[in-house]
Amino acid sequence: MKVKGVMLALGLGLLANTTVQASDDLIRLGSVSTKWNALGKNDRIEVVGFQDKELNVTCYLSYAEKGGLKEVVGLEEDTSDGSIHCVQTGKISDDDLNKAAKKGQKEQVFKRKTSLLFKSMQVVRFIDFENKAVVYLNYSDRVIEGSPKNSISVVKINNNSQ
Template sequence: MTKTALALAACLIALPAWAQMRIGSVDTTFRVLGRNDRIAVDRYDDPDVPGISCYLSHAETGGVKGSLGVAADPSRFSLACQNSGHAAAPASLPANAVVFGVRSSLLFKELRVSRLFDRDRNVLVYLAWSTRSLTPGGSPANAISTVSLSGN
């Protein structure tokens, strides 16, 4: 097996297997060859806090490269999280943890969602961010959503 094949296999094995559901997508740019560019909406259920669901919209590149899974998707996304049932933070919940991620290029780029816990306000803060900065000045694209656990 070549070094490239070994590296690719290692990356694919290391990808997290979170509860994900594709809600739907809309085509944004027509491509003659391959699938169209699109915006996809996926639901992720927090693996550590039952009753919390996050909805992530993200751009997916189409064309031949996108259809083959080798295109790098742009770092454009939005995040909305909410109670989808009774939610309470476990006592052992870490103050900062990556809860799920989506590959946005074949090897190096991933869109991740981290969960931060504001214990003083009993609020979960979900931060979507890209592992590879493509913006001038080096600031990664990001978005946040909060879920209050008050009254649960």
């Protein structure tokens, strides 16, 4: 019976270790190793990009990923460290902003699992109509207790040079 439980945990770990995100167009730019591990991949910092599907904005994230044997079996828990920078990549009209804002005060535009079941990294978007800006917040959460570690990027809407 214990063997079945271990196999189920391993299977769930492999499923939970997949990246979940709002955009199917994740841009994998690369990684750098931060710690050598004898078994499995090294600990590393990953650099990825994604498009905000509602607006002409591309965001770039860097985040830590644990390697080693726990990663191989899907039992690792990545740290809450991460950074974000977003840039306007095309024209953003007032209508685009209004459509994005109708979905709510904040909208999740990216999510990835950072542990077997209970922890994830997310990016949410806020719109500042008064200053014609879009704010992206990168943070980690956990079912019981989240982390105060976070990062923001502000995109000032500029349609003059587009």
